[in-house]
Amino acid sequence: MKIRKSYDSKMAEGDLTAMIDMVFQLIIFFMVLINFSQDDQNDKVKLPSSELAKPPEAPLTFPIVLHLDRTSVIYIGTNVVTVDSIAPLLRTEIDLLKSRNQKPSDANIVIRGDFGTPGGVVQDLIKKCQDLGFEKFALRVREELP
Amino acid sequence: MKFESKRGNEKAELQLTSMIDVIFLLLIFFVMTFKIAAQEGDFSVKMPLQGSGGTPDTTKIPIKLRLRANADGELTDIVVNDSLSYGNDWAKLRGYILELTGGDAPPSPEDGPEVEIDLDYNLRYEHVIRAITAVTGQRQGDEIKRLVERIKFAPPRKPQ
Numbered sequence: 001m002k003i004r005k006s007y008d009s010k011m012a013e014g015d016l017t018a019m020i021d022m023v024f025q026l027i028i029f030f031m032v033l034i035n036f037s038q039d040d041q042n043d044k045v046k047l048p049s050s051e052l053a054k055p056p057e058a059p060l061t062f063p064i065v066l067h068l069d070r071t072s073v074i075y076i077g078t079n080v081v082t083v084d085s086i087a088p089l090l091r092t093e094i095d096l097l098k099s100r101n102q103k104p105s106d107a108n109i110v111i112r113g114d115f116g117t118p119g120g121v122v123q124d125l126i127k128k129c130q131d132l133g134f135e136k137f138a139l140r141v142r143e144e145l146p
Numbered sequence: 147m148k149f150e151s152k153r154g155n156e157k158a159e160l161q162l163t164s165m166i167d168v169i170f171l172l173l174i175f176f177v178m179t180f181k182i183a184a185q186e187g188d189f190s191v192k193m194p195l196q197g198s199g200g201t202p203d204t205t206k207i208p209i210k211l212r213l214r215a216n217a218d219g220e221l222t223d224i225v226v227n228d229s230l231s232y233g234n235d236w237a238k239l240r241g242y243i244l245e246l247t248g249g250d251a252p253p254s255p256e257d258g259p260e261v262e263i264d265l266d267y268n269l270r271y272e273h274v275i276r277a278i279t280a281v282t283g284q285r286q287g288d289e290i291k292r293l294v295e296r297i298k299f300a301p302p303r304k305p306q
Contacts, residue, residue: 016162023169030176041183048272050279052290053187060188110188118219119274120267123302130193138188141275 040112040140042067042075048115049144060138062100062107064093068125070116083124090132104133112140189278191297209246209261209294211239213277215269224277236280240293243281247293264300 045067066086067075074081076089094104109129113122126137212225224232224239232238247259261281265274283292 016166020162020166020169023166023173027169027173027176030173030180034176034180040186047186048275050187050189050275051285052189052279052283053185054290055185055187105194113271115270115272115275116219117271118267119213119265119269119271120302120304122271122274123265123267123299126191126193126299127302135192135194137191137193139191139275139278140186140188143185143187 040065040110042069042112044069044073044075045112045114046116047112047140047142050141051144053141053143056138060108060110062097062102063110063138064090064107065110065112066125068111068113068117068122070114072117072121074125083121083128086125086128087132090129090134094132105135107134108136108138109134110138110140189275189282189297193298209243209259209281210300211261211263211277211281213263213265213269213273215266215273217268219268219270221269221273221276236276239277240280240284243293244284258295260296260298261294262298262300265303267303267305 065076069075072082074083074086076086079089081089093107097104097107109126111122111125122139129137208227210227212223212228213221214223214225216222221234224234224236226232226239226242230242232242263274263277265277278297281294282297283290283294285291
């Protein structure tokens with residue numbers, strides 16, 4: 001006696017609904033957390049840590065981010081300068097501030113200094129900015145987990 | 147005349163293959179570009195150029211912090227007001243600040259005592275941050291208790 005198969009010859013299909021749900025969840029998770037901003041990141045700088053580090057409650061007004069690595073080289077956007085040659089770049093920022101009816105004292109200089117850089121170089125950098133009229137500085141640090 | 151539908155009760159099927167391809171591509175992109183970064187925070191320092199304004203210290207508690215370093219840039223001594231030496235013990239320095247301020251936060255960031263940090267040129271920046279951490283506050287659980295809000299740097303000691 002010949003036994004006939006009860007199912008037809010159609011391809012077996014898995015239920016993909018659960019997998020698609022999961023994959024969408026993952027995509028949403030990564031999309032929300034991804035940060036495309038390169039302004040406040042630099043791989044050459046390892047920040048010192050502090051237990052008091054807390055993200056600012058309000059965004060800083062007109063932030064100018066300076067990355068200072070351990071060889072005392074400063075990165076501003078795509079420009080690479082030293083403390084002695086930073087003035088022209090800061091003057092460009094001042095011109096930009098003036099075009100927005102603001103003064104250098106309204107801007108915030110964010111210093112992302114490497115933990116191993118000499119403290120005197122940070123002092124020199126601050127002094128240079130002060131000479132150009134900047135008054136507000138933010139020393140950026142990494143959160144130290146207890 | 148009655149027309150019968152040839153489709154019958156068959157379920158309409160969507161072609162999902164290309165969509166799944168694209169979704170996996172997106173997923174791989176996001177996974178590869180994802181960077182876990184530690185949370186960052188700022189120490190705000192308002193430092194106008196000397197003689198061009200700025201609130202004077204009205205508390206009459208001047209704190210001058212001298213940080214000495216060895217040739218490698220490591221901290222060797224913390225000296226307060228040219229008289230008290232704490233070696234490299236940050237806890238003792240914080241104890242002194244607590245004693246001086248009574249553990250009270252200044253009424254506003256513009257008020258309260260001012261700490262002037264005077265450091266050897268080659269002292270590593272991480273020690274400067276530790277000094278600022280020790281004098282500006284202390285963490286109590288999730289809360290941060292502010293002690294000193296006003297920080298300034300002495301002129302840099304350029305190596306001869």
